[in-house]
């Protein structure tokens with residue numbers, strides 16, 4: 489396969505074997521802590537941090553993350569989410585101090601510290617610059633007030649990267665903070681969404697953190713958020729590819745065994761056309777993700793910002809294609825595809841969020857169009 493080098497293929501094989509060895513128990517495990525320790529046990533979380541902090545490679549490689557999210561998306565959305573959050577919730581400290589990296593990355597990479605990335609607020613979703621949470625400097629501390637919503641791992645995480653306003657400028661007035669979950673003033677309450685996703689709301693009331701919790705300089709928040717999302721956006725597409733591939737596997741198994749009008753559905757040409765379209769959509773999505781990842785890995789760090797359009801194309805196409813593929817898989821299963829414990833029914837509810845989080849499909853289109861039009 490183009491795009492991947494031997495080390496990525498080797499990781500793919502060993503991760504696949506480690507997950508297969510856990511059998512059905514892995515897919516049926518719904519306890520986030522237990523799933524996180526399974527991911528750690530399989531060594532997968534090490535792909536989220538650099539070797540200096542116990543990671544897999546000298547620098548994080550997007551192709552590793554893509555390969556792993558394709559595998560995880562195929563097996564367990566919960567595991568995929570937890571894996572993604574270890575990366576998304578720890579990567580911001582790559583913009584911070586050595587002490588912050590030492591404090592977070594080893595624990596993120598071996599699963600001791602569950603991570604979260606908290607930017608969204610009731611009035612700041614797609615428009616991050618509308619953030620209202622405030623961080624006021626008081627001597628050697630910052631005091632934070634505000635509310636965050638739709639935060640993956642809220643209430644479960646050990647560490648949060650919280651984004652808050654330290655200045656009035658809509659974009660340059662934002663800063664990021666690394667905060668321990670047990671600090672007084674930080675409370676969480678769960679939210680229940682469609683699909684299996686540990687998520688909740690955070691309230692910050694007189695949350696006092698030492699000034700050295702700030703990641704980077706005051707005003708670096710937007711750069712840190714966008715730099716982190718820029719890396720992980722492609723991996724959302726990869727997770728969608730994994731989920732779509734699973735839907736295709738399930739659809740193939742069903743149409744081979746289900747007999748109607750005297751022959752298996754697989755022998756009906758209309759079914760064959762559907763299977764062909766599903767296969768092509770998955771392949772196109774997979775190639776866009778791999779292409780984006782390969783290019784990112786080849787870039788010097790300082791030009792990573794130019795990666796936005798490729799990441800946006802990969803996320804947009806892969807998540808929308810996966811939605812179509814999974815919908816088709818449900819159709820091929822007929823009524824049995826809607827039964828609660830059917831894998832395709834589960835995928836149908838779980839794929840929806842991927843077109844919304846880490847930038848909606850519309851926002852990805854805006855990124856693509858802006859790069860195109862200049």
Ligand SMILES: Cc1cc2nc3c(=O)[nH]c(=O)nc-3n(C[C@H](O)[C@H](O)[C@H](O)COP(=O)(O)OP(=O)(O)OC[C@H]3O[C@@H](n4cnc5c(N)ncnc54)[C@H](O)[C@@H]3O)c2cc1C
Pocket residue numbers: 605606607608612613614615637638639640641681685687841844845846847848849850851
């Ligand atoms: C499962 C899940 C997990 C999440 N995890 C996290 C997390 O861990 N941390 C975190 O900080 N956030 C998280 N989020 C929040 C997520 O990032 C936001 O939901 C997302 O950015 C969209 O914001 P919104 O929901 O407020 O929608 P809105 O911004 O209100 O958008 C509503 C609609 O308007 C469209 N729209 C908005 N602006 C424009 C425009 N300029 N042009 C055209 N259309 C536009 C959008 O595309 C969308 O269709 C999560 C969300 C979900 C669903």
